[in-house]
Amino acid sequence: MSDAQAFAALHKLTPVQAMQYLAGRTERTLTYSWQDLWQEEHAQQFTVSRLARADLLADLQRLITEAVDGDLSRSGFELDAKQLLSRAGWWGEKHVLDPVSGERQVTRFDPARLKLIFDTNTRMAYAAGQWERIQRTKRTHPYLRYVTAADDRVRPAHRAWNGVTLPVDDHFWRSHMPPNGWRCRCRVVAVNQRDYDRGTTPGGRPMRKTAVDLGEREWVNKRTGVVERVPVGVDPGFGYNPGVARAEGVQKAASDKLAALSFDVATKLRDDLEGAP
Template sequence: MAVVLEPLPPRDAIAAFGARHADLRESFSYLDIWQEEHATMFTVAKSAGFDILKDIYDGFERALKEGLTPRDFARQLRPVLGQKGWWGKKLIEDPLTGDVAPAQLGSTRRLQTIFDANMRVSYAAGHWASFERNKRSRPFLRYVALLDDRTRPAHRARHNLVLPVDHPYWDMWAPPCGWNCRCTLQSLSQRDIDRLRAEGEDLRFEAPEDTFRSFVNRRTGEITRVPDGIYPGWAYNPGKAGYEARVNQALSEKIADAPPEFVAAAVQERLSSGAFERFLRNPQGSMPVMPIPAEISDAVGGNVHIALLSAETMAKQLRNHPELTAEDYRAIPSIGAAPTLVFQDKQRIFVLVKLGEGRWRYVAMKVKGTAKAGFVTSFRYANDADIAKLLGREGVRLILDRREK
């Protein structure tokens, strides 16, 4: 199972994979972790309860850095996985249903599949970092399929499709588009396009019309529309998702370290950017959303300058509060800028602003130890009764109160 990839500076692929180290998540089925989540975290199906996830992660990272083959990767991991009992077929209980059934755990073939999928996603993210860096001089992407008897018909139909880097078509049709997909994207300048056409390449500049099918995730019951030709769970752009997660995380960390006078401008820039729109649609990494004034930071005993909205919390917000719009989220900084009420309830800090007529807007966040950033846990609208209920909890500590007496 050879992996054939375009040349790429190893640092880009290694950095893309390394960004996933903070989220090693055990799972029972690949359906438990969906689409863009795979680009920002690391999991292996049937890993729960075996304590093998870090072993596989470390083994793949070593393979990526040292240029090992899939066979080397599998050979090095087999002893430790066998020692921990994660090898061959065994009876496994599904934590979702309680059903017990035989399942394939470790095998040479399965490790090679894990290697292939993670290698392609890491390289896709590394490639996308290069596309973004060079899109002024190379503003186009070309879909390249290997035209042999193993090529999927839908992928063959997109061979030589050329569209701008920022074209929304790449949000779904960006390789890999399924397990063992060998397609790639190639960046092109206008001179490259002219040369290829002169050499007789049949380049096409209009995307074929997609047809869709419904896919039911048997783990969650969620129904999604998947383009024909893309395997369920791969209908997203792995490269862009991994790249944007890295950018968002890096910017968040830099802003958290910035002097307070620079934080407000940096937050405003991010919230007005196209990157924030994409974050709302497909959350990746963390996004800075609210400067924290000194009066709040001092009250919680820290050096906290910024509140960050993580991809996990944003995904929860989309599920629980689909009515909130981009403009609602862009109003978050105004809550911290002129809060009406701030209080602490155990580990959470509530920052609220009264909008009038019994209506409130608030952010709840957690601040850990000496961290320079707080993490938003929820954002919503509320009424006077909701606020009275929050304040009535045992142990609530008022930090700031500007309500009319």
């Protein structure tokens, strides 16, 4: 089984929630480095670094959305994206002017780049969709267990988290919800109370019922100069939960809309919402 097939099998779910995450990324942002958007900002914004064409961004976002919706495979995405970029003169090596540094940068669009774009965006979308489902079912499955791909390609830090089983709302999942890095294949599974009390995984290994804290390290965002605290074992930019980021973004948007209403309308709407069953 290929990595793509294994990933699809592990994350098979109705894509409604994943589609909602993609639909919520209404802003398309031109960036010239992956550090230009930081963590939670990706839940509201779509970007491909150094792709300085808003129309091409929109087209790539559409292709990724079609893939998550089941209308397009990864190979289909790569073929369509290559044709799209080739017609626009963006396939292969391209020089772009970075407005921040004023320097010309070289970017390359090739099969490896398309694979990375596809995998990162779809895995984040599925993680956000899964998180919404986890929140809906946490009364019957109040715990999450961290699961790795269990092969020699698993990163040592991720291997240390394998089997960690914690409450759904434990703070650990705000920074360690997979994927936890570029090409990370880790996942979580929901666990009910009976299985948690039994204390073993389906494979018979003991659950690890305390978080494995590997500490944090300092990382400097060279684009902003800001010093970030990054969990050890998590790639910079991945130390957040895309599902939480999406939920908080939706809540903020609703609050902003409510604030824009007149006082009387807002009061009536709040009363109606509070009185709803």
